[in-house]
Amino acid sequence: SAVISQKPSRDICQRGTSLTIQCQVDSQVTMMFWYRQQPGQSLTLIATANQGSEATYESGFVIDKFPISRPNLTFSTLTVSNMSPEDSSIYLCSVELLLGDSYEQYFGPGTRLTVT
Amino acid sequence: AQSVTQPDIHITVSEGASLELRCNYSYGATPYLFWYVQSPGQGLQLLLKYFSGDTLVQGIKGFEAEFKRSQSSFNLRKPSVHWSDAAEYFCAVGERMGGSEKLVFGKGTKLTVNP
Numbered sequence: 001s002a003v004i005s006q007k008p009s010r011d012i013c014q015r016g017t018s019l020t021i022q023c024q025v026d027s028q029v030t031m032m033f034w035y036r037q038q039p040g041q042s043l044t045l046i047a048t049a050n051q052g053s054e055a056t057y058e059s060g061f062v063i064d065k066f067p068i069s070r071p072n073l074t075f076s077t078l079t080v081s082n083m084s085p086e087d088s089s090i091y092l093c094s095v096e097l098l099l100g101d102s103y104e105q106y107f108g109p110g111t112r113l114t115v116t
Numbered sequence: 117a118q119s120v121t122q123p124d125i126h127i128t129v130s131e132g133a134s135l136e137l138r139c140n141y142s143y144g145a146t147p148y149l150f151w152y153v154q155s156p157g158q159g160l161q162l163l164l165k166y167f168s169g170d171t172l173v174q175g176i177k178g179f180e181a182e183f184k185r186s187q188s189s190f191n192l193r194k195p196s197v198h199w200s201d202a203a204e205y206f207c208a209v210g211e212r213m214g215g216s217e218k219l220v221f222g223k224g225t226k227l228t229v230n231p
Contacts (some may be wrong), residue, residue, distance in 0.1 A: 029219065042206060042221040043160075058218075092159060098216055102167040103210075103217055104146075107160040107205075 002095050004108035009047035012114045013083055020079045021111045023093035029051045031096035031104065034066070038089045046091075075084055083115045117145040118209050120222035128228040129197050137192040137225050139207030147180055148210035149190040150219065155203045163205075166190060177201070202229045 003026040004030040013019050023032065034046040046066055047055040069077045080087050090110040097104050121140045129135055142228055148167055152160040164175025171183040179191045190207060207222045 018199055033219075042223045043219075044221075045218060048218075073218075094160075100166065104165060105210075105217065105219060106162065108150075109159040 001030065001104075002097060002106045004093060004095060004106060005092075005094060006111050009109065010112040010113060010114075014095060015084050015115055016091050017083055018079055018081045019083065020077050021093075021113075021114060023076045023078070023108055025095050029045040029095040029097065030073070032070060032076045032079045033094045033096070034076075034091045035092045035094065035107075036069065037092060039111070043092065046078070071094045078086055080113065081102045083113075088113055118147070118211055119219050120207050120209050120220055122222035125223070125227045126226045126228070128230060129180055130230045131199050132196050134169070135192075135194045135197045135201070135227070136226070137205050137207075139190045139192065140188050140190065141190065141207075142210045143209050143211070148212070148217075149183060150210060151175065151179070151190075151192050152206045152208065152209045152221075153177075153203045154206065154224075160206065163182075172213075184187075194213075197229055199220060199229045199231065201222050202227055 006025045007022045032049045037043045045058050046061045047057040049055045049068045049070040051070045053099045056112040089113045090112050094105045094109045117207050149162040150165045150167045154160050164173050166173050166183045179194050204224045204226045206224045208219045211218050
């Protein structure tokens, strides 16, 4: 398995500002992912972040709104830019571990963001 | 596109009773299927997964799930529920695309356990 930490664990931000969320994993991984979990909803993939290449965004998510960095194999950041109340969500990072012919994704504890 | 349906938004069971959480998926190829649990204020913990082989898979915390291709289902079961099992449970289907994996989650089932 993998141990994943996120900072901050929660934050309250004003609309129009930006917040950068950090994700740190205890081992080197190729694949990292960022998800959003809106209140009372399921998880939706925002983007896949691979080291050494630009992030790949899912439909409905754009780089200008959610810029992602992946400077090395153990760290990534997600920025939520020009925030509005609709961005209030839990943001989770995850990593993929290959296990023989299968794989598993492990999740961080999440960052609970409230935009006022 | 793949999708996951969890028909039950909320289930309440008594401690010691058996549990079955339903999950149906829509996916054209052989699916990779997962169950995760999210306790209040926590991240997601992987309970079990199905990739191939035996259609009955065992997971952590006494959970098991059965893959039924004919019914496009991957239901989660536990013979005797403990109060600590109260949480939200998510079923997910994974699709391998271009060397990376995409997980598509169902909307989740919230489990309440009565003493």
